[in-house]
Amino acid sequence: MFGTSGIRGPVGEEMTAALALSVGRAVASEGYDRVVVGRDARESGAVLTDALIAGVRECGADVLEAGIVPTPTVARAVQRTGADAGVVVTASHNPASDNGIKLRAASGTAFDLEQRKAIATRVETDEYDLRPWDGHGSLESLEGALERHATAVAESVSIDDPPSVVVDIGNGNGGITARVLADLGCDVVTLNGQRDGRFPGRPSEPTRETLGDLSSVVATTAASLGIAHDGDADRMVAVDETGTFVPKDVLLALFAREAATAGDTVAVPVGTSRAVDDALSRTGASVTRTRVGDGAVAERAVQPGVVFGGEPSGAWIWPAETPCPDGPLAACKLVELVAARGPLSSLVDGVETYPIRRTSVRVDEKRAVMDRVREDARDRYDDVDLLDGVYVGVDDGWLLLRASGTEPIIRLTAEARDEFRAEQLEADGIGLLESAITTVSGLRP
Numbered sequence: 299m300f301g302t303s304g305i306r307g308p309v310g311e312e313m314t315a316a317l318a319l320s321v322g323r324a325v326a327s328e329g330y331d332r333v334v335v336g337r338d339a340r341e342s343g344a345v346l347t348d349a350l351i352a353g354v355r356e357c358g359a360d361v362l363e364a365g366i367v368p369t370p371t372v373a374r375a376v377q378r379t380g381a382d383a384g385v386v387v388t389a390s391h392n393p394a395s396d397n398g399i400k401l402r403a404a405s406g407t408a409f410d411l412e413q414r415k416a417i418a419t420r421v422e423t424d425e426y427d428l429r430p431w432d433g434h435g436s437l438e439s440l441e442g443a444l445e446r447h448a449t450a451v452a453e454s455v456s457i458d459d460p461p462s463v464v465v466d467i468g469n470g471n472g473g474i475t476a477r478v479l480a481d482l483g484c485d486v487v488t489l490n491g492q493r494d495g496r497f498p499g500r501p502s503e504p505t506r507e508t509l510g511d512l513s514s515v516v517a518t519t520a521a522s523l524g525i526a527h528d529g530d531a532d533r534m535v536a537v538d539e540t541g542t543f544v545p546k547d548v549l550l551a552l553f554a555r556e557a558a559t560a561g562d563t564v565a566v567p568v569g570t571s572r573a574v575d576d577a578l579s580r581t582g583a584s585v586t587r588t589r590v591g592d593g594a595v596a597e598r599a600v601q602p603g604v605v606f607g608g609e610p611s612g613a614w615i616w617p618a619e620t621p622c623p624d625g626p627l628a629a630c631k632l633v634e635l636v637a638a639r640g641p642l643s644s645l646v647d648g649v650e651t652y653p654i655r656r657t658s659v660r661v662d663e664k665r666a667v668m669d670r671v672r673e674d675a676r677d678r679y680d681d682v683d684l685l686d687g688v689y690v691g692v693d694d695g696w697l698l699l700r701a702s703g704t705e706p707i708i709r710l711t712a713e714a715r716d717e718f719r720a721e722q723l724e725a726d727g728i729g730l731l732e733s734a735i736t737t738v739s740g741l742r743p
Contacts, residue, residue: 299418300703304408306389306398309342313397315349317421318387321399322353324420326435327427328413330383334402334440336364336372337387338471338530340495342397347387350399354385355435357427362440366493368471368531370624371447373406375440377620380404391503391528394496400530407600407621408593444474451627452478454619455634460484461522463633466512468502469494472527475534475626479633489515495529502529504612506543509535517541523642525629532592533612534625536632538642546610547571551578551649553614553628556635557606558583565598565607565615567591568686569698569711573651589686590700592623652695653720654713659731661708663738664701668708670734671699678730690727694719697727 299305305321307313325333333354337343343366351361362379364372369386376384384402392398401409401417409417420426451474460483465476469490480486489511490499500508504526516524516537524537536544551574554564560582566574567590575585586604588594592613599607599617607615613623620627636642661667668687675682681691687700695714702709708731712723 299421300414304398304400306392306396308395309346309397313342313346313389315345318346318349318399319353320421320424321417322350322385323357323426323428324353324417325383325385325401326354326357326359327420327425328416330359332360332362332379332381334362334364334372334375334379334381334384335387336367336369336375336384336443338369338389338495339366339469339493340389340394340397340529343387343495346397346399350385350387351437355437356429358429358433358435360435361437363437364440364443366471367444368447368474368626369400370532370620370622370626371443371474373402373622373624374447374450374620375443376402376404377406378446379440386530388530389502390530391533393502402622405600405621407596408591410593410597447626448474448478448481450619451624451630452481454616454627455482455630457482457484457634457637459637461633461637462520463487464489464512464516464519464521464524465629466500466504466509466524466526467491467493468504468527468529469497469499470502470527470529470531472531472625474531475525475527475629478626478630482630484633487515487519487521497529504528504533504535509537509543513537513541513543522636523632525632527625527629528612531625532623534614534628534632535612536642538646540643542643544642544646545651546612547573547654548646548649548651549632550574550608550610550614552635552645553608553631554578554583554606555581557616561603562605563603565595565604567595567609568683568689569700570610571652571654571713572696573649577649587685591703596621596623652713652715653717654711655720655724656709656711657724657728658702658707658709659728660706661701661731661735662706664706664708666738667731667734668699668701670737671730674730674733692723695723697723699727699731
């Protein structure tokens with residue numbers, strides 16, 4: 299039921315009011331007595347949120363309703379109010395036809411594996427602690443959550459010479475970023491600033507391909523950089539002053555290098571470029587790798603000695619400030635970095651990168667295929683790590699095969715010191731995958 303970032307799927311098919319009601323019931327039945335609830339701007343969110351709140355209250359828990367706010371706003375509100383959990387009705391960067399549910403623990407981090415299993419089990423077995431007519435939970439509007447988030451972000455940075463910034467809100471919940479940057483003295487231009495869950499300006503996921511307008515505006519104005527968010531504003535990506543998209547592994551390296559000093563550790567998922575390791579080694583810091591997903595990175599980021607956590611999806615975590623991905627905080631941190639260190643393009647050029655190849659293959663029986671890939675990889679290679687998928691390390695590079703948590707595909711990533719070797723490793727990975735698919739197909743009756 300859960301992917302790497304919660305529950306997600308097409309509205310009316312996988313994502314229904316019935317499911318939202320069940321999840322709400324399960325959350326309350328698991329003993330989360332005080333729950334912060336928010337949602338993104340998708341039109342389907344109103345119905346799903348109503349159903350979810352009904353389920354929570356029906357099983358005796360109280361609800362603090364935050365309204366249409368970024369996911370990190372809910373995470374911060376859970377901590378601030380002393381609530382037991384937070385729920386956000388959002389499909390994050392998925393298209394408008396989808397919706398979903400993200401669950402946040404009392405710490406503000408995503409529910410861990412055991413917490414997710416407990417919710418899934420209750421939903422699957424239809425076992426809830428339904429209360430009588432006089433035992434339902436209360437509903438209270440949570441006022442000021444967004445304003446408190448904005449204040450906290452503004453207080454986390456110091457910008458002596460505020461630059462000009464273009465912020466592509468993507469018709470989502472990230473308007474807080476433009477507001478905070480303007481309050482900090484930046485000259486701010488916004489794109490797709492009208493909140494609209496149909497995402498008419500561009501797709502909700504901010505990528506090199508979807509940020510053409512942002513790149514053009516930055517390149518043709520005096521802006522020092524451009525910022526973009528996804529629908530629920532937990533992600534943040536950027537373009538430099540020339541309008542060039544900043545590779546997310548490079549952005550991770552920049553943030554990590556700025557946050558870490560000698561002896562510190564940075565949490566990143568498997569499949570992260572070795573450019574991050576190399577950038578940190580020059581400062582005496584190191585990398586610890588986790589499973590894919592901002593929840594896994596966040597769990598590691600709050601451990602002693604870990605000063606930053608990042609995922610190349612665009613999720614950035616400063617655990618001393620908040621233990622969850624916070625797009626507006628990341629945007630302001632990046633603007634602070636550019637104001638203090640100079641042009642973003644120069645900072646990007648200072649990070650040594652290596653050829654990295656990424657591809658996806660549709661696989662209907664992905665679990666059986668991945669089981670076979672594990673066996674074959676162990677037979678062929680000495681350095682095989684099964685933390686999340688199949689990671690193969692070689693002297694001059696690595697490859698990773700990992701099944702998607704939400705789609706019938708297996709993702710392949712390969713990186714090496716030169717392009718030719720990266721292509722070889724990609725071919726090796728495809729060979730492993732094709733062999734496993736053939737074997738599994740041959741075993742079917």
